[in-house]
Amino acid sequence: MAKHETKMLIIGSGPAGLTAAIYAARAGMEPIVVQGIQPGGQLTITTDVENYPGFRDVIQGPWLMQEMQAQAEHVGTRMMWDTITEVDIANGPPFVAIGDSGDEYVGHTLVIATGAQAKWLGVPGEQELSGKGVSACATCDGFFYRGKKVAVIGGGNTAVEEALYLTNHSDDVTLIHRRGELRAEKILQDRLFAHPKISVLWNKKVDEFLGDPLQGGLTGLRLTDTENGESSTFDCEGGFVAIGHAPSTELFKGKLEMDESGYIAVEAGTPKTNHAGVFACGDVMDHTYRQAVTAAGTGCMAALDAERFLATLEFVRNEERAEQAAE
Helix, strand or coil, X not given: CCEEEECCEEECCCHHHHHHHHHHHHCCCCCEEECCCCCXXXXXXXXXXXXXXXXXXXXXXXXXXXXXXXXXXXXXXXXXXXXXXXXXXXXXXXXXXXXXXXXXXXXXXXXXXXXXXXXXXXXXXXXXXXXXXXXXXHHHHHHHHCCCEEEEECCCHHHHHHHHHHCCXXXXXXXXXXXXXXXXXXXXXXXXXXXXXXXXECCEEEEEEEEECXXXXXXXXXXXXXXXXXXXXXXXXXXXXXXXEEECCHHHCCCCCECCCCCECCCCCCCECCCCCEXXXXXXXXXXXXCHHHHHHHHHHHHHHHHHHHHHXXXXXXXXXXXXXXX
């Protein structure tokens, strides 16, 4: 077991965490990034990325994260292959985190960039065809389905928004919902029902994603009628699972304020949590946009605010020392 101390401890290594590290390292804060169980975040399981600024041609998600990590290390970030299992926020700063390895990490500021995970159906073919016709992000991948027949699975706000967005690329969008009514807000439902490119399949449950990941990808869905149990097949080339996201915030429950969905609450327009010196960035605090570029932006904000926090803290401590010396 070892002890690692830094001015900025970053938990999570997706676009938010690595961008925070790049800014912090360039400011001389010698940040430590604890990578977690999915180094690189959700982009490591994303294939084609076409909407990250600065790249004219399609790039690969894993490659982009490798480049971000290399840049962070190049400017002075220490990358730790560990997973945080316990964190003490109440007694900080400094903040203490314990890794699965048994190592102790001490940060004078703490940046939480643990991200969020898309909820999946957990049915056959879903994992095998992920990135080959199956997606959990229409904004990320909708462009690749121009002119193709697509389906969105879900019944809440996310599903309706995804379906509406996909009409920018497809003239044949079907929303599939296991119930006979949607949970989405009425204004969204009104827009959905009025849209000529969208149809709805009611009372249908997806049991399987059909197709071959090596031969063209997704070809359709196997459905079961939730009222009469009848089985059917729905042909499509794109299947978007839109049943919500789950933020990775288990470590911080009871330690930081969160919203009703479990996302870390921050001061409006900032990455500041309700505990001074603790900042949250990326998908762990953003349930609206969930894009790599917005995650990177909030990572930058977290680093800049952490740097200012440390400067203020050091100024206060210097004044206290001066007062003590004068006495």
